[in-house]
Amino acid sequence: MSLNPSKPSRGRPKTLDREHVLDVAMASYWKEDIGNLSLNEICRRCDISKPGLYREFLNEDGLMKAVILKYHQEVLSPVQQMLSTDAAFRETLDNLVLFAASINDSQGAPKGCLLIKMREAQMHLGEATRAQIDLIQEQAIATYKKWVERSKAKGEFTADMSAEFAASYIDAQLSHASSQLARGEDPQLVKRILMAALSILK
Amino acid sequence: MSLNPSKPSRGRPKTLDREHVLDVAMASYWKEDIGNLSLNEICRRCDISKPGLYREFLNEDGLMKAVILKYHQEVLSPVQQMLSTDAAFRETLDNLVLFAASINDSQGAPKGCLLIKMREAQMHLGEATRAQIDLIQEQAIATYKKWVERSKAKGEFTADMSAEFAASYIDAQLSHASSQLARGEDPQLVKRILMAALSILK
DNA sequence: CGCTTATTGTACCGACTGGTATTTAATTAG
């Protein structure tokens, strides 16, 4: 409607590129120590003024919530979609491992999952950010659970445990792998540990 | 020698109680968000002045290193000793689980392992603290490895994996359990996940 | 009693934080 891309609105035209700011902020939070990344630093990196950032995101909490939302849409959603396909359980499980342990050794590349990293950051995350993280987390567990239930129905999941527990277990192991990667541990070892832990599902 | 407890040394008598400070600091770091605990706050809680703390511990890095050292001596050493007994592998493994998932629901009680919590704190830990953490970590892995090797020799460990990998795996799972507890997750669920993950060793 | 030695706490430092009041610049509407 009014969101017409060619909107000759009143006032001074906006130059702040929201997506660019989110890109820079996401990469920064992902790669570096979240607790030591100030808004001032983000502004410096985006070459925007601080009031500009506050006008766009309200406050630090707003920025981080927007970042985690973008991360979910761009990185996590594809994985969740993969869990909704009809592929064989083991095949999907392998894909999950590949995703979690995906190795990108290029210097400065982000390691692990930003969501997990934020969840583990004990720092004072704002309420909105925290709520957003919890929401995504719940969605993930629910997705795992449905996946396991479908696989059980197909006879592809035979381990003796509830779908509920299996979902928690899978989430826990993937989270841990991400956390190890973020800490800089050897990706090959992380992958082996993950595969060993998930082997109880076969 | 000269460390005689009754030393009528010159100068103004010392009133700063090093052990008390370490107790308070350890409990604080253990229970709360490490990144948001300032030296000022520690001083307030110990009722000491800031220069007093600096004289005793040099700087924040020194304090944290001293804390993690105390934690190792008081909390971790007994566990490592347990791993050096001749008890049956499974029995020791059960004890390990009990320790890791030890439930203390009293309000404000520390959850999880301080060492793991510090390792995960992405915040800028000082060099001395970081080195101390790495050292203890290496010791732990080495202890696990020896334990597995002894158990293999006794025929009590039959899983098809190297002692090296088993040690990493055990450490990883215990770390993760600690991390979950610190995050406030349900201790019963954490324990079930841990037991499931360690079941591949039996 | 000073003199020396050692520890104390007050009061401060510069740097940085999240957040904002205020002015200036760029555009459309009339």
Place this chain on the structure above:
DNA sequence: CTAATTAAATACCAGTCGGTACAATAAGCG
């Protein structure tokens, strides 16, 4: 053109941080 509207950036705020200069204090020694 002027007025209205919107966004821009400068310059600031109070608060906190890790860390320190320095003077006061309390003891033994002579």
